[in-house]
Amino acid sequence: MKLMPAVQSPVKCGILFLAVLFLPCPVRATQMLSENFESRGAWQEHVRGKGSISLVPGGVHGKCLKTVSEAQALVYYSLKLDPEKVRGKSILIRCKVRIRDVVRGPKVYSTAKIHVGIRTADRRTLNFATRFTGTADWSDKFLAVDVPEDAQEVVLDLGIQNGTGTAWYDDLTVDDGVREQAVLDIASVANSNFHDETPGDGFGFLDAGPPDLSALPLGYVRFRNVDFYIRTPARNFGRTCVVLAGRKRPQLPKRIETVIPVKMAVKRLFFLQAAAWSDPTRQRPCLQYTLRFADGRTVDIPMREGIEIGSLWAPKDLPGWKLAWETAVDGRKVGVGIAEWQNPRPDVPISWIRLSSPGDAAVPVVLAISADPAKKTAGKPGPAVPVERSTKRRRPAKR
Numbered sequence: 481m482k483l484m485p486a487v488q489s490p491v492k493c494g495i496l497f498l499a500v501l502f503l504p505c506p507v508r509a510t511q512m513l514s515e516n517f518e519s520r521g522a523w524q525e526h527v528r529g530k531g532s533i534s535l536v537p538g539g540v541h542g543k544c545l546k547t548v549s550e551a552q553a554l555v556y557y558s559l560k561l562d563p564e565k566v567r568g569k570s571i572l573i574r575c576k577v578r579i580r581d582v583v584r585g586p587k588v589y590s591t592a593k594i595h596v597g598i599r600t601a602d603r604r605t606l607n608f609a610t611r612f613t614g615t616a617d618w619s620d621k622f623l624a625v626d627v628p629e630d631a632q633e634v635v636l637d638l639g640i641q642n643g644t645g646t647a648w649y650d651d652l653t654v655d656d657g658v659r660e661q662a663v664l665d666i667a668s669v670a671n672s673n674f675h676d677e678t679p680g681d682g683f684g685f686l687d688a689g690p691p692d693l694s695a696l697p698l699g700y701v702r703f704r705n706v707d708f709y710i711r712t713p714a715r716n717f718g719r720t721c722v723v724l725a726g727r728k729r730p731q732l733p734k735r736i737e738t739v740i741p742v743k744m745a746v747k748r749l750f751f752l753q754a755a756a757w758s759d760p761t762r763q764r765p766c767l768q769y770t771l772r773f774a775d776g777r778t779v780d781i782p783m784r785e786g787i788e789i790g791s792l793w794a795p796k797d798l799p800g801w802k803l804a805w806e807t808a809v810d811g812r813k814v815g816v817g818i819a820e821w822q823n824p825r826p827d828v829p830i831s832w833i834r835l836s837s838p839g840d841a842a843v844p845v846v847l848a849i850s851a852d853p854a855k856k857t858a859g860k861p862g863p864a865v866p867v868e869r870s871t872k873r874r875r876p877a878k879r
């Protein structure tokens with residue numbers, strides 16, 4: 481293991497970037513269910529009104545589930561989850577979803593959705609749902625559900641509840657939500673998105689055209705054995721990442737005034753990031769994270785081009801930045817990587833993180849930040865699950 485030299489910080493606390501710490505982790509999410517909708521299996525069909533349920537070709541892989549509601553019908557494809565396996569857990573449901581002309585029905589929840597209904601021992605009904613309306617091609621959807629300890633019945637439903645339209649589902653997984661790393665919520669600082677069609681028109685990701693980060697997987701991802709949460713454009717006014725000023729984009733902010741709340745003691749931080757128009761030979765900071773500890777002390781973590789932050793369009797492993805994801809668009813590469821920071825003060829909670837850039841170097845892009853919590857709660861070592869929580873409803877008997 482090679483230790484990188486300590487960098488300057490106000491508290492001189494010997495910050496080390498560890499080059500090869502991406503080792504297999506002992507705590508992994510356990511997958512409880514994986515459904516590809518090639519055949520019906522244990523699922524039940526519920527159609528009330530004019531609608532239909534079918535398994536049809538044209539899925540993300542092979543067949544998919546197609547649910548059609550012609551006039552505010554209830555069209556649910558339902559599966560009972562084993563309450564023994566999900567009680568007291570924060571389960572995470574992921575699914576590819578495609579919708580066409582889905583129009584909301586009489587209630588705010590009358591839409592296409594991923595829904596979980598829970599009946600408890602004292603006969604309460606809890607409803608959790610991620611809802612969809614309109615028309616959209618296949619995309620990743622999530623639903624996180626905190627299942628109470630006294631859950632007696634847990635039912636997962638896919639389909640349309642009294643809305644009108646068509647919804648397709650494929651590649652469904654349910655896992656127990658346990659994560660090795662805690663994902664930090666960057667919603668408060670996100671100022672950009674991943675997409676830019678036209679260079680130089682003043683809009684879009686880096687305003688440099690393709691290749692952009694449109695193909696980056698969204699939601700919960702695990703790169704090099706580190707859990708991250710990549711924001712989806714469906715929330716937060718489409719803002720999914722942070723782009724700061726650099727030589728080629730001086731008009732962007734050099735400093736984000738808001739901060740990322742952390743509020744926990746951490747052993748390590750992981751930064752998913754890359755630099756555009758980067759010159760790895762410069763080896764000077766183009767991005768800085770400033771951490772404030774609960775005792776008021778701060779520490780600056782500079783990210784140097786060619787060392788801790790690699791090139792977005794020529795991504796390759798560096799001493800302190802390991803390639804996490806890459807793709808090619810028309811033969812041109814684009815990729816992002818992980819820089820890891822070992823906290824010399826793991827016993828002091830970190831209050832927040834601020835982002836800034838010198839503004840005269842590469843243009844830095846920050847996609848996600850995760851932390852290794854210093855303490856793991858028994859049974860729930862993962863993060864407080866999501867950054868973009870589901871809509872939670874507590875209404876009796878209505879799904």
Ligand SMILES: [Ca+2]
Nearest residue numbers: 516539541543
């Ligand atoms: Ca399929």
Ligand SMILES: [Ca+2]
Nearest residue numbers: 678683684687
């Ligand atoms: Ca543009």
